[in-house]
Amino acid sequence: MANDNDDIRRRIRTIPDFPKPGILFRDITTLLLDAEGLRLTIERMAEKVEGKIDLVAGIEARGFLFGAALAVKLGTGVLLIRKDGKLPGATIAEDYALEYGTDRIAIHADACAPGARVLLVDDLIATGGTARAAVRLLRKAGAEVTQAAFVVDLPELGGADALRGEGIAVNALVA
Ligand code: PRP
Ligand code: HPA
Known part of the structure; x- marks a missing residue:
């Protein structure tokens, strides 16, 4: 390469x-x-996107930065996946496991049209718990999620492989 x-x-x-x-x-x-x-970073993340996407979904907080910049590059809007309790409108939420306990992320219930092709973006994938919860949440909202982009993958933690197991093409710039 x-x-x-x-x-x-x-x-x-x-x-x-x-x-x-x-x-x-x-x-x-x-x-x-x-x-x-x-x-x-944004140029290389954009190069790896396959086909047409309708919306970029960025995960709080660092995923907002790469997600928004990538959305501008791809000509889409950006959907915010936030820690629960931060969004003002009606939301849907999803729990995920942390090392000790659980956390919860949320999106606005009306944030994406059914069938919208959504690209998931975050700075880093480690265990994959956050990204997998994000995929469940987006799919619950009716989105079609088939690809995810990260700047960093920590492969020894297995998150990218687990996400691939859910039918997601996972791209990371560095491991
Ligand atoms: C970090 C990172 C990912 C997540 C990855 O965010 O930005 O979102 O952890 O870990 P995982 O693959 O094991 O789920 P963090 O929860 O620290 O939130 P922050 O971006 O708000 O600091
Ligand atoms: N950097 C940033 N975020 C993280 C890391 C890391 O090494 N591990 C888990 N989340």
């Missing part, structure tokens, strides 16, 4: 022991600060 995205990889910083001792945190704030890094 002509480009293995090393130019993107080297703009992502690794912070040890965040948020807990022993965790190596992949920090995309350094990529966002870099105009060329951000431009390349």
Whole structure:
């Protein structure tokens, strides 16, 4: 392949022991600060999109940034997948497991038309719990979700494979 995205990889910083001792945190704030890094990221994410999509869905919070920029590039709107309790209108929600306990994400019930082809976007996939809940939620709303785009995949945590198991084509720029 002509480009293995090393130019993107080297703009992502690794912070040890965040948020807990022993965790190596992949920090995309350094990529966002870099105009060329951000431009390349959105360009490469867009190149991997297959066929026509109607809407980009970004996951709070960092997925909003990449999702909105990608939506502009693709000529679509952006749908917000938020932590529950933040959206003002009628919502539908979905729970997902955390290491300890559960969390809940929500979308506006009328955010997408039935059959809309929605591209799911986030900065990073780890266990895949968040992304899988997002797919369940979008499908509950009637969306057709067949592809997801991430900047970073942490493959040892198995999230991307689990998402593929739900019929999603998963693209990540760096692992
Ligand atoms: C991070 C990341 C993904 C999710 C990935 O978000 O941005 O959304 O975790 O983890 P998973 O694949 O194991 O579900 P976080 O929940 O930290 O929220 P934030 O973007 O609001 O900080
Ligand atoms: N970076 C950012 N978000 C994350 C990470 C990480 O390394 N692991 C789980 N969510």
